[in-house]
Amino acid sequence: MSHVGYGCLMAVDREHVLRSAAALLTRRATATMDEVAKAAGISRATLHRQFAGRDALVRALEELGIQECEAALGAARLDDGTAREAVRRLVGEFESAAGLLGFLYTENQLFEGEEQNAGWSRIDARIAALFRRGQESGEFRIDLTPAWLTEALYGLFASGAWAVSEGRVAAKDFQYMIVELLLGGALRREES
Amino acid sequence: MSHVGYGCLMAVDREHVLRSAAALLTRRATATMDEVAKAAGISRATLHRQFAGRDALVRALEELGIQECEAALGAARLDDGTAREAVRRLVGEFESAAGLLGFLYTENQLFEGEEQNAGWSRIDARIAALFRRGQESGEFRIDLTPAWLTEALYGLFASGAWAVSEGRVAAKDFQYMIVELLLGGALRREES
DNA sequence: CCCACATGAGACATGAATGTCTCATGTGGG
DNA sequence: CCCACATGAGACATTCATGTCTCATGTGGG
Secondary structure (H helix, E strand, C coil): CCCCCCCCCCCCCHHHHHHHHHHHHHHCCCCCHHHHHHHHCCCHHHHHHHCCCHHHHHHHHHHHHHHHHHHHHHHCCCCCCCHHHHHHHHHHHHHHHHHHHHHHHHHHHHHCCCCCCHHHHHHHHHHHHHHHHHHHCCCECCCCCHHHHHHHHHHHHHHHHHHHHCCCCCHHHHHHHHHHHHHHCCECCCCC | CCCCCCCCCCCCCHHHHHHHHHHHHHHCCCCCHHHHHHHHCCCHHHHHHHCCCHHHHHHHHHHHHHHHHHHHHHHCCCCCCCHHHHHHHHHHHHHHHHHHHHHHHHHHHHHCCCCCCHHHHHHHHHHHHHHHHHHHCCCECCCCCHHHHHHHHHHHHHHHHHHHHCCCCCHHHHHHHHHHHHHHCCECCCCC
8 A cells, every 4th residue: 555654644642652651650650551641641542552551661661761771872972081981971861861761670670580671781781891991991990890880870870860859859960969979989089 | 355465376477477578579569469478378368467458568568677777777886986887887787678678769659649657767867967977077078968878878779689689799799889889989099 | 525544532341459258277275 | 175266268349450442523635
C-alpha cells in the first residue's frame, strides 16, 4: 500500500507521552496506567495502543533513558582534557536525565531474574573507562575501583535527584554537589 | 484474667518474622505477603495475625529500621574523636542495616503524600550534626551542606548495598569504599 | 462532500494480591 | 487426661490494575 506510516492523522506524540510518563513515574513509581495516560493528556485506550502494556512502557522508558545517557556521554566528550573535567561535564550532561535514571535504577531491582538491557552495560563500561583513565593518568586514586565509582555515581544521581525534588537541595546546586562530593569528598584539602 | 500475654504457646517470633521479611524485601521489594510468610516459615494466616496487612508490615519494618539506625548511631559514638573517625565508625555500624535502609529509602517515595515517620527526622538530624561538627572543627569543607552529605550517605548506602548483593563489589570492601569516597572523593591526595 | 482512521469513553473479563473467615490439628499447661 | 490456644491450610469475597473490546465522534484528506 501507498501510505507508509501516519499519512493523515498524526499519531499521538510518542515522544511527549514518554516524557510525561517519565516525569510522573519519577515522582511516583507506582502510578497507574490510567494516571500515566491522564498525565500525557490522552486516554487509557490510546496509551494502550501505543504501548502494549505497562511492561512495554517501562521498556520504552528504559530505551529512552539509555538514549539520553548515551547522548550525555557523547556530549560530555569523556576523552577530552583531564579526567576530572570530563567527570564535571558528565555530571552536567546527566543532570536532566537524573530523575529518569533514578526511576530506572530502582525499577531494575524488580526485574531481578531477567537479563538487563545491554545498553546499560555499554554505558557502565564507558563511565568506568573514564574513571580508569583518571587512575592511569594519576589524577584519581587507585584504591576505589572504577566499578564502584560508577555505581556510586548512579547512587548520587538518584539521591541527588530525589533530594532536589523533595526540596532538600536547591536544583542549581545539583551538579556542584555531586561533582564535588564524588571528586573531592567531604574532607578539606590543604593543597590547591 | 490472669494470663497476661502469651503464657503457654510462644507466639510466633515477631523479631524473626521481621528479619526474614526485611531480608526478602531487600532483594525483591514487590514480594507477596505469601512469599514473606513462606520466607519466615509461617503461614499467611499467622503473618496476618501479626501484621494487619502489608501496610502494617512495612510500617513495622520502618520501625525496625529506625531502631537499627538509632542503635548504630549510639554505637558509633558520633561525639568522640575526630569527625572523620566518627564517620568511619558510623558507616561500619550501619553496614548490617544498609540493605533494609535501602529498601525503606526507596519505599518512602511511594508514600508520597503522607507524612514521614518522625524517627527519620531525628536520625537525619544526628547525622547532619556530625557533618556540621566536622565543618566547625575545620575537618570538613563547608561548601557541601550537612543536609546534602546526609542525603549522599543514604544514597551511597543504597547503591553500595545493591552493588554488593549484585556481586559488583565485594562485601568486605563495603565500609572502606563508602567511607573513602564520602570523605576523600575520587581525587588523589598529594598531602598526607 | 464523503471516507478513512485515530481517538475518547466506557463496558467487560481477567488475574493477582489482599483481607477475612472457618475448621482441623497439635502441643503445652493445669 | 483434658482444655485452651496458637497455628496451618484453605475457602471465599473484595479490591484494583490490567488487558481487550465496542462504539460514537471528530477531523483531515481526497
